[in-house]
Structures are given as C-alpha cells and as structure tokens.
Amino acid sequence: MHDSIMFSRQQYGTAKDMNTTINTYELMKERYPDLQAEGIVRDRADAAYEILSDCTLCPHQCHVDRTAGETGFCRTGNELIISSYSPHFGEEPPLVGRRGSGTIFFTNCNLGCIFCQNYEISQCGRGFQVRTEDLAEIMLRLQERGCHNINLVSPTHQVPGILKAVDIAAGRGLTIPIV
Numbered sequence: 768m769h770d771s772i773m774f775s776r777q778q779y780g781t782a783k784d785m786n787t788t789i790n791t792y793e794l795m796k797e798r799y800p801d802l803q804a805e806g807i808v809r810d811r812a813d814a815a816y817e818i819l820s821d822c823t824l825c826p827h828q829c830h831v832d833r834t835a836g837e838t839g840f841c842r843t844g845n846e847l848i849i850s851s852y853s854p855h856f857g858e859e860p861p862l863v864g865r866r867g868s869g870t871i872f873f874t875n876c877n878l879g880c881i882f883c884q885n886y887e888i889s890q891c892g893r894g895f896q897v898r899t900e901d902l903a904e905i906m907l908r909l910q911e912r913g914c915h916n917i918n919l920v921s922p923t924h925q926v927p928g929i930l931k932a933v934d935i936a937a938g939r940g941l942t943i944p945i946v
C-alpha cells in the first residue's frame with residue numbers, strides 16, 4: 768500500500784525544481800481515495816486474493832493454499848483475524864498527535880521475532896475473526912473518533928483482506944492516512 772500513498776523524496780525534489788507554486792496539501796494528501804474511485808484498490812485486492820491459493824505474499828514463499836485452509840509460516844488461513852483496535856498513544860508523537868493513532872492489531876505474523884513485545888498476538892494467535900466489512904467499519908469508527916491515521920500493526924500476511932476493507936471504507940468516506 769505504501770507505494771500508492773507515499774510521495775517519494777525524488778518526486779518531491781523534481782516538483783520543487785519546477786519552480787512553480789506547490790500546493791503542499793496536494794503533495795501530501797492520500798492517494799487511496801482517488802485510487803478507490805478509479806477501481807484500482809478493488810483490482811489490487813482481487814490480485815492479492817489470487818495469491819492466497821499459492822501463497823507468496825511475503826518472502827517466506829510458503830506456496831500453501833490458504834483458500835483451502837492450509838497455513839504456512841504465519842499460521843493464517845483465508846480469514847481476517849484481529850486482536851484489538853483503538854486510538855493508541857504509545858506510538859511516535861507525529862503519529863499520535865492529540866487524538867491518537869488509529870491502531871488495528873492483526874493476529875499472527877509473518878516474522879516471528881523472539882523479542883516481540885506483542886507475542887500473545889503475533890505468535891500465540893490471540894484474536895477474533897472479522898469480515899472485511901467489519902474491518903472497514905472499524906477504520907471508519909477510528910476516523911470518527913478523531914484518530915489522525917489508520918495504523919496497521921503486523922498487516923503483511925493479511926493484505927488481501929485489508930485492501931478489500933480499504934476499498935469499502937474509502938467508498939464510505941475514509942480519508943485519513945494509512946500507516
């Protein structure tokens with residue numbers, strides 16, 4: 768997701784060199800609402816779901832069929848599983864601001880770091896299943912509560928469902944940054 772919403776240093780330098788009036792808001796605003804309107808987020812979600820049947824979503828390259836219930840290193844099947852969501856005030860100050868970072872903790876992980884501070888979630892599977900519509904609703908609720916961003920914790924192995932949820936949420940007015 769980051770490649771679609773970030774403005775690279777190189778692009779920014781080129782834009783500055785154009786010696787034109789740069790509207791900083793335009794440079795920094797999120798791209799995913801536009802991509803959603805163009806159907807591109809939906810297409811990327813569909814493409815990501817295709818990968819699940821022979822999973823190579825991350826460098827583990829497990830080649831398991833997650834749509835048939837098989838699991839690889841991340842111990843995650845076809846379903847979205849989260850542990851919690853809330854405004855979070857323990858992140859870096861630029862993310863937290865005054866009203867918190869809208870954090871969503873995803874269950875399981877494709878890493879397995881022995882020093883993980885969230886090991887009950889990342890390695891012991893603590894969490895509950897949600898539908899993509901539920902995840903979209905959670906994102907919108909966090910925005911309504913004033914959170915400055917949607918903060919996805921350990922999302923890589925659940926990217927297909929997240930993209931689908933972003934597609935739904937953006938269609939209903941989600942606009943805050945996704946980090």
Ligand code: SF4
Pocket residue numbers: 822823824825826827828829830831838839840841842843877923924
């Ligand atoms: S996302 Fe999970 S199943 Fe897929 S390659 Fe990575 S660790 Fe393996």
